[in-house]
Amino acid sequence: GESVGLHLPTLSVQEGDNSIIxxxxxxxxxxxxxxxxxxSGKGPQFIIDIRSNMDKRxxxxxxxxxxxxxxxxxxxxxxxxxxxxxxxxxxxxxxxxGSNYKLTFxxxxxxxxxx
Amino acid sequence: xxxxTQSPKYLFRKEGQxxxxxxxxxxxxxxxxWYRQDPGQGLRLIYYSQIVNDFQKGDIxxxxxxxxxxxESFPLTVTSAQKNPTAFYLCASSASGLDxxxxxxxxxxxxx
Numbered sequence: 001g002e003s004v005g006l007h008l009p010t011l012s013v014q015e016g017d018n019s020i021i022x023x024x025x026x027x028x029x030x031x032x033x034x035x036x037x038x039x040s041g042k043g044p045q046f047i048i049d050i051r052s053n054m055d056k057r058x059x060x061x062x063x064x065x066x067x068x069x070x071x072x073x074x075x076x077x078x079x080x081x082x083x084x085x086x087x088x089x090x091x092x093x094x095x096x097x098g099s100n101y102k103l104t105f106x107x108x109x110x111x112x113x114x115x
Numbered sequence: 116x117x118x119x120t121q122s123p124k125y126l127f128r129k130e131g132q133x134x135x136x137x138x139x140x141x142x143x144x145x146x147x148x149w150y151r152q153d154p155g156q157g158l159r160l161i162y163y164s165q166i167v168n169d170f171q172k173g174d175i176x177x178x179x180x181x182x183x184x185x186x187e188s189f190p191l192t193v194t195s196a197q198k199n200p201t202a203f204y205l206c207a208s209s210a211s212g213l214d215x216x217x218x219x220x221x222x223x224x225x226x227x
Contacts, residue, residue, distance in 0.1 A: 108155075
């Protein structure tokens with residue numbers, strides 16, 4: 001089975017609320033993680049990444065948290081806006097533990113923002 | 116305007132025909148990738164190339180072929196041997212294997 005998965009396939013929030021999208025991974029050798037946003041009919045767009053030597057990284061309105069103890073990754077979006085509605089994917093790279101060039105993707109979570 | 120381009124956006128083909136999808140990048144990236152996405156699914160790796168004139172099979176390479184004659188270009192051919200070719204095809208590139216992969220807009224292939 002996939003080593004990267006999501007707890008919730010869909011998430012619906014009100015505009016202005018904070019959103020949290022979760023991702024579990026099973027490969028302890030993974031050392032690089034990425035969150036992508038994909039709007040309907042378009043290619044995935046890079047949001048934020050984090051390496052395994054960090055447990056938190058912040059961007060503009062987004063924060064990624066990495067808990068290596070329980071192999072869990074989350075994406076937090078502050079003050080969610082209608083334009084944030086999309087499918088969000090997490091991906092992991094095993095780095096030196098495996099093929100550096102191979103990302104493993106989860107199935108994605110559909111985020112819907114209600115006005 | 117830098118980035119990754121894929122053409123065409125929509126492609127229709129009859130069963131039994133080969134078809135080639137284009138992917139070009141002007142980011143000076145060494146690595147390029149092809150993924151397939153089916154409805155409600157994550158991305159699955161078809162082929163990847165670390166450098167010019169070199170490429171490796173991904174998880175679902177059967178029925179596909181690639182070439183990497185130029186650093187900027189990584190075309191994908193979907194052959195008649197691919198049993199279920201209808202899908203959304205995504206090309207990506209990265210500076211190296213440990214760097215972020217950036218994606219093109221995708222090509223939606225429909226086999227009639």
